[in-house]
Amino acid sequence: MASALCWTGFLFVVWLVLTGHGSDIDSAGLLFWRRGSDLVPAGPQWLLEAVRDITALGGVLLRNLILLGVLAALLFLRLKREAVLLTGTVMGGWLVNSLVKLAVGRPRPMIVPHLTEAGGQSFPSGHSFNSAVVYIAIALAFAAISPRRSVRWTLVGTAIVLSITIAVSRIWLGVHFPTDVTAGWLGGAGWAFLASALLHRPAQVVAEQADDMLDSVTPAR
Numbered sequence: 582m583a584s585a586l587c588w589t590g591f592l593f594v595v596w597l598v599l600t601g602h603g604s605d606i607d608s609a610g611l612l613f614w615r616r617g618s619d620l621v622p623a624g625p626q627w628l629l630e631a632v633r634d635i636t637a638l639g640g641v642l643l644r645n646l647i648l649l650g651v652l653a654a655l656l657f658l659r660l661k662r663e664a665v666l667l668t669g670t671v672m673g674g675w676l677v678n679s680l681v682k683l684a685v686g687r688p689r690p691m692i693v694p695h696l697t698e699a700g701g702q703s704f705p706s707g708h709s710f711n712s713a714v715v716y717i718a719i720a721l722a723f724a725a726i727s728p729r730r731s732v733r734w735t736l737v738g739t740a741i742v743l744s745i746t747i748a749v750s751r752i753w754l755g756v757h758f759p760t761d762v763t764a765g766w767l768g769g770a771g772w773a774f775l776a777s778a779l780l781h782r783p784a785q786v787v788a789e790q791a792d793d794m795l796d797s798v799t800p801a802r
Contacts, residue, residue, distance in 0.1 A: 587771030610759030639712035639747035670776035674714035699756035706765035709748035713769025
């Protein structure tokens with residue numbers, strides 16, 4: 582249900598972009614809360630640095646380091662199914678995002694200055710899509726092993742807030758249109774929820790096969 586809602590929103594934003602109906606939203610979003618002729622965001626310098634730190638959490642390096650750490654923790658806890666599911670979710674999400682970027686081919690905004698380095702196509706935002714995939718999938722992996730509903734909701738809710746914050750930081754830094762990050766987050770979240778539903782059984786089979794292989798090579802005592 583969560584995946585269906587996210588993908589419906591994603592398709593609506595794609596329609597806005599392809600038909601040009603989202604141009605006013607994009608312009609207003611990029612120009613919001615900016616000052617002076619140089620169109621930099623209002624606020625102290627430390628706030629800008631904080632936004633850059635937040636956006637780094639969705640970058641390739643930190644995002645993948647966190648992912649590797651979580652995978653190591655899951656394997657240490659002997660949660661092979663969750664590790665396989667998380668790996669498949671992230672790899673599939675990266676592929677989906679890359680294909681959509683190639684299909685749409687939207688250039689990055691030039692309305693305001695870019696306050697961080699950014700390359701490649703603009704739609705959907707890779708930071709928004711991939712951070713939603715990684716952090717929500719991580720939350721779902723750990724939520725699956727918790728018997729308490731409050732813990733599960735807290736994990737998933739925290740991942741949603743974190744990934745949305747990363748998405749908004751891309752608009753603040755001027756490297757993405759609002760529709761880029763909206764579609765990116767909806768697509769990433771939708772993929773994380775969809776993969777959790779579709780890949781659960783295949784991941785369990787792979788984990789059981791891995792257990793069987795380990796048992797076959799482990800010498801009997």
